[in-house]
Amino acid sequence: MQKASTGPSGDRPSSSDLLCFSHLRWDFVTQRPQHLLSRFARERRVFYWEEPVYDTGEAWLDVSPRADGLTVVIPHLPWRDPEANDAAQRVLLDAFMDEQGIGAHVAWFYTPMALGFAGHLSPLATVYDCMDELSAFLYAPPELLEREAELLRRADLVFTGGPSLYEAKHGRHPSVHLFPSSIDTAHFGRARGLKDADPADQAGIAHPRIGFFGVLDERFDPELVRDIAAARPEWQLVLIGPVVKIDEDALPKAENIHYLGGKSYGELPEYLAGWDVAALFFAINESTRFISPTKTPEYLAAGRPVVSSPIVDVERTWARDAMVRIAADADAWVRAIESLLEMDGAEREAWLERVDRALARSSWDQTYHEMRALLDGAAEGREWDASADGVEQESGLAAAAGD
Incomplete structure (x- = not known):
C-alpha cells in the first residue's frame, strides 16, 4: 500500500x-x-x-x-x-x-x-x-x-x-x-485579440450584445433582464450558464434574450470577444450580500466594459476610477450601457490602462x-x-x- x-x-x-x-x-x-x-x-x-x-x-x-x-x-x-x-x-x-x-x-x-x-x-x-x-x-x-x-x-x-x-x-x-x-489574465486576455472568431451559437446574434456568464440561480435577477430587454429591444442579451435551483420557466423570454447554456472555461474568451458590454445581472438580496464575483476581473481582463448591480464588493473593489459602472435599477442600467456603447477610442484606451494597472496586482x-x-x-x-x-x-x- x-x-x-x-x-x-x-x-x-x-x-x-x-x-x-x-x-x-x-x-x-x-x-x-x-x-x-x-x-x-x-x-x-x-x-x-x-x-x-x-x-x-x-x-x-x-x-x-x-x-x-x-x-x-x-x-x-x-x-x-x-x-x-x-x-x-x-x-x-x-x-x-x-x-x-x-x-x-x-x-x-x-x-x-x-x-x-x-x-x-x-x-x-x-x-x-x-x-x-x-x-x-x-x-x-x-x-x-x-x-x-x-x-x-x-x-x-x-x-x-x-x-x-x-x-x-x-x-x-x-x-x-x-x-x-x-484572475488568469492571459486566459481571458485572449478575448482582446480574437477577431471574427464568434462561436457558432453566438455568430448569428446581432449587435450590440450585452453578455453574462455564470450560474443562473437565486443570485440572478430575471426581472432586471426582462426590463432591460423590453426597454431596448435592439440590444441583444446573451446569457451563458446552467440554470440551478430556480424555475427555468420563470426566466424572461423575448426575441432579444438568448440562453446559450453552459460553456467550458476554455470557451469563454471566444464568447466574451463578441460582446460589446459585459453584465453582472445580480439581484440584491441575502444571497448576494457577501458575494465577490470572480467574473468581474475576468470580464475586465477580456477588455469588456462592465455594468453591475450594486454589489458591495464590486463597488468597493472595481467601481473606483469607473472601471465598472454601477446601476441600481433598469433605467440606470440602460443609461450606463448606453454610455459604454458610446465610448470613443481615447476613452476606451484610458479605461483599459486603469483596468490593466488594477489587474496586475492580482x-x-x-x-x-x-x-x-x-x-x-x-x-x-x-x-x-x-x-x-x-x-x-x-x-x-x-x-x-x-x-
Missing part, C-alpha cells in the same frame, strides 16, 4: 496530501476551488471530495483521477437521513484514506457540513476557505451555522473570498486572511503562493509518526485546539 511521504521536516507541509471537502462539483463550472487546488496538485496529492449523489443500492465511491494530478471523489449513498449519511460517508472516507495510503494531510473545507463525517480527522492543518455565505443560499441546511461555528473553532487558517466576507468572519477567528477573487498564482506560505507556517508545529499505520501524533496548534 502506498504511503504519503513526509520528507524532511521542513518539507512536510508541501509533501502532505490535501483532502478538500466541497459543496461544488469539480466538473460544473470553473471557480475558486479549481484555480487553487489545481495549483496545489502540482506539488502534492489532492483529493477533492464532493457532496453525495443519492441513488439506490449500497454506499460506494466514484473515484476519478484527473490528468492535472487531482482526484475527484463522489460518494454515492442511499437516500437516508442526514445522520445516517454522515455515518456512511465516515466509513467510506476512512476506507478510502487507508486504501490510498493517506497519512499526513491537510484538511481543506469549502463546506462546514463536511464536519459531520470528517470531523474526526487529525490533519497537519485545517483550512476553511470561505468563498460564499452558504447559509444565505436557497435550501441551506438548518445546521449549517452550527457546523460553521465548529469549523471556525477547529481551523488553523480562514481564507475569505472578498472584503464583505472578511468583515463578517475576522472577529470570529484569530487568523482570517482576505484573498479576493483573482493573479491566481500569487494567491496560491501566499496561501501556501500561510499553510506551511500553520503546519510547521505538527508532528506525524509514519510508522504507526499513518496515525498522526498531534502537537502545537492541533493539540491546543483539542482536535
Whole structure:
C-alpha cells in the first residue's frame, strides 16, 4: 500500500496530501476551488471530495483521477437521513484514506457540513476557505451555522473570498486572511485579440450584445433582464450558464434574450470577444450580500466594459476610477450601457490602462503562493509518526485546539 511521504521536516507541509471537502462539483463550472487546488496538485496529492449523489443500492465511491494530478471523489449513498449519511460517508472516507495510503494531510473545507463525517480527522492543518455565505443560499441546511461555528473553532487558517466576507468572519477567528477573487489574465486576455472568431451559437446574434456568464440561480435577477430587454429591444442579451435551483420557466423570454447554456472555461474568451458590454445581472438580496464575483476581473481582463448591480464588493473593489459602472435599477442600467456603447477610442484606451494597472496586482498564482506560505507556517508545529499505520501524533496548534 502506498504511503504519503513526509520528507524532511521542513518539507512536510508541501509533501502532505490535501483532502478538500466541497459543496461544488469539480466538473460544473470553473471557480475558486479549481484555480487553487489545481495549483496545489502540482506539488502534492489532492483529493477533492464532493457532496453525495443519492441513488439506490449500497454506499460506494466514484473515484476519478484527473490528468492535472487531482482526484475527484463522489460518494454515492442511499437516500437516508442526514445522520445516517454522515455515518456512511465516515466509513467510506476512512476506507478510502487507508486504501490510498493517506497519512499526513491537510484538511481543506469549502463546506462546514463536511464536519459531520470528517470531523474526526487529525490533519497537519485545517483550512476553511470561505468563498460564499452558504447559509444565505436557497435550501441551506438548518445546521449549517452550527457546523460553521465548529469549523471556525477547529481551523488553523480562514481564507475569505472578498472584503464583505472578511468583515463578517475576522472577529470570529484569530487568523482570517482576505484573498479576493483573482484572475488568469492571459486566459481571458485572449478575448482582446480574437477577431471574427464568434462561436457558432453566438455568430448569428446581432449587435450590440450585452453578455453574462455564470450560474443562473437565486443570485440572478430575471426581472432586471426582462426590463432591460423590453426597454431596448435592439440590444441583444446573451446569457451563458446552467440554470440551478430556480424555475427555468420563470426566466424572461423575448426575441432579444438568448440562453446559450453552459460553456467550458476554455470557451469563454471566444464568447466574451463578441460582446460589446459585459453584465453582472445580480439581484440584491441575502444571497448576494457577501458575494465577490470572480467574473468581474475576468470580464475586465477580456477588455469588456462592465455594468453591475450594486454589489458591495464590486463597488468597493472595481467601481473606483469607473472601471465598472454601477446601476441600481433598469433605467440606470440602460443609461450606463448606453454610455459604454458610446465610448470613443481615447476613452476606451484610458479605461483599459486603469483596468490593466488594477489587474496586475492580482493573479491566481500569487494567491496560491501566499496561501501556501500561510499553510506551511500553520503546519510547521505538527508532528506525524509514519510508522504507526499513518496515525498522526498531534502537537502545537492541533493539540491546543483539542482536535
